[in-house]
Amino acid sequence: MAAATAKQHEEAEKKKQEALAKSAAEFEKTTAATKRKEDADKKAKAAAEAHASAIQKLADQYSGKTDIDEAKLALDGLAKAHINVSTVSKLSEDQQKSINKTMAEAIDVKLHLCTEPGKKSRRAQRTQKAGT
16 A cells, blocks of 8 residues: 555656646746747837837928027037127138028028918018028
């Protein structure tokens, strides 16, 4: 009887070890699948963010925000260099042309954003006549 109990115990232990091995293998599969899913989710999120960023960049260009931001940066740069209307002549001709172009683009955007299509406000007409 002791031999039978020992044999049953051995078989039970063997089944237990097989079940543990099977469970460990399933756990590894699940862990690997979870990791793949997380990686795919990260890639999808990055792609969605890149797409949203590209759309926003286009919207900024179409709305004129990009031109206005560039003009603001140019003004900030001039201020930091202690250059104002009375000292702008210290800049080279190319620098002045570049700044004038940037400001003209920003003014053009503002003119289009602040008026109805095909019409210009009196203020916009004055600004355009005055130049940069």
